[in-house]
Amino acid sequence: MNGADGRPRRVGLLVNPTAGKGRGASYGDRAHRRLRRDGHEVLDLSGTDLAAARAHAADAIAAGRVDVLCVVGGDGMAHLGAGLCAGTDVALALVAAGTGNDNARELGLPRRDPEAAAALVTCGRPRRVDLGRARWGSGDEAGERWFLGVLGAGFDSVVAERAAALRWPRGPRRYEVAIARELPRFRPIPYAVVVDGGRLETAAMLVAVGNGPAFGGGMRICPGASYDDGLLDVCVVHALSVPAFLRLFPTVFRGTHVRRRPVQVLRGRHVRLEADGIVAQADGERVAPLPLDVEVVPGALSLLGP
Numbered sequence: 001m002n003g004a005d006g007r008p009r010r011v012g013l014l015v016n017p018t019a020g021k022g023r024g025a026s027y028g029d030r031a032h033r034r035l036r037r038d039g040h041e042v043l044d045l046s047g048t049d050l051a052a053a054r055a056h057a058a059d060a061i062a063a064g065r066v067d068v069l070c071v072v073g074g075d076g077m078a079h080l081g082a083g084l085c086a087g088t089d090v091a092l093a094l095v096a097a098g099t100g101n102d103n104a105r106e107l108g109l110p111r112r113d114p115e116a117a118a119a120l121v122t123c124g125r126p127r128r129v130d131l132g133r134a135r136w137g138s139g140d141e142a143g144e145r146w147f148l149g150v151l152g153a154g155f156d157s158v159v160a161e162r163a164a165a166l167r168w169p170r171g172p173r174r175y176e177v178a179i180a181r182e183l184p185r186f187r188p189i190p191y192a193v194v195v196d197g198g199r200l201e202t203a204a205m206l207v208a209v210g211n212g213p214a215f216g217g218g219m220r221i222c223p224g225a226s227y228d229d230g231l232l233d234v235c236v237v238h239a240l241s242v243p244a245f246l247r248l249f250p251t252v253f254r255g256t257h258v259r260r261r262p263v264q265v266l267r268g269r270h271v272r273l274e275a276d277g278i279v280a281q282a283d284g285e286r287v288a289p290l291p292l293d294v295e296v297v298p299g300a301l302s303l304l305g306p
């Protein structure tokens with residue numbers, strides 16, 4: 001079937017109904033209606049959970065049944081979609097419906113407007129963007145994960161692990177509770193960070209590897225990162241007292257923390273992160289315990305943008 005512009009569009013639609021405190025379900029319906037109205041053939045690949053959604057979409061892509069994958073959700077869905085489309089000819093469309101939407105915002109995509117976002121399938125321009133690829137383990141234990149925005153391994157990911165383990169409260173408030181519990185006991189983490197062969201050993205609060213600039217709902221942890229420069233930005237927040245760490249926190253939303261002395265920014269194509277007991281998160285999704293090797297893969301994703 002042809003799209004409104006005459007180009008063939010078989011659209012795999014992947015909706016996370018839980019995204020944005022339940023906004024995902026209605027945004028998914030609205031995106032679906034818009035795609036159908038624009039004349040596209042829509043294949044609903046959504047699942048009851050993340051694993052089912054991933055399996056449906058991976059099967060459809062492997063079988064050559066879709067030209068475009070349209071994901072409806074937050075950064076977690078952008079993460080999933082980027083990984084599914086990486087290295088394929090299937091273009092990704094993002095319908096931002098999350099709480100953070102860091103990638104959609106930094107990529108200049110519509111937010112809170114599912115019709116406008118879905119319309120990019122018809123009239124958007126495909127743009128090649130870089131992806132990060134994290135690899136770990138060997139043999140049967142080996143794994144890899146693509147990511148679009150930021151991979152974090154430090155205080156941020158310790159808090160995320162803690163929040164995931166909490167039964168109560170639900171939603172973003174669980175991060176506030178997790179921060180309140182972790183902060184008093186948190187000690188700088190001994191890391192080895194190897195960027196293009198240059199090894200840095202340091203005690204730090206966190207290390208973030210950015211293909212894009214932001215994570216955590218507007219925190220521009222790697223403000224100089226660009227999705228199409230063929231490089232990863234690495235932000236190291238060296239050891240700080242808890243009060244000094246708290247004072248640094250608001251500056252991260254503006255990205256001005258990088259001008260402060262305890263913060264160091266490195267840039268390169270390959271990054272190895274080593275630390276004991278730290279589990280990395282990327283695009284807000286759990287990845288794997290360190291050590292990890294991260295590389296940038298230039299132009300790995302075709303993204304539909306304005």
Ligand SMILES: Nc1ncnc2c1ncn2[C@@H]1O[C@H](COP(=O)(O)OP(=O)(O)OP(=O)(O)O)[C@@H](O)[C@H]1O
Pocket residue numbers: 015016017018019020021047048049050053072073074075076077078097098099100101102283284285
């Ligand atoms: N049916 C489903 N399909 C996909 N993911 C689901 C589903 N149900 C629950 N999830 C969970 O939703 C998480 C991703 O949420 P997503 O990022 O899309 O929204 P958000 O957390 O509200 O937004 P943001 O990450 O931008 O703050 C995944 O980790 C996954 O476990």
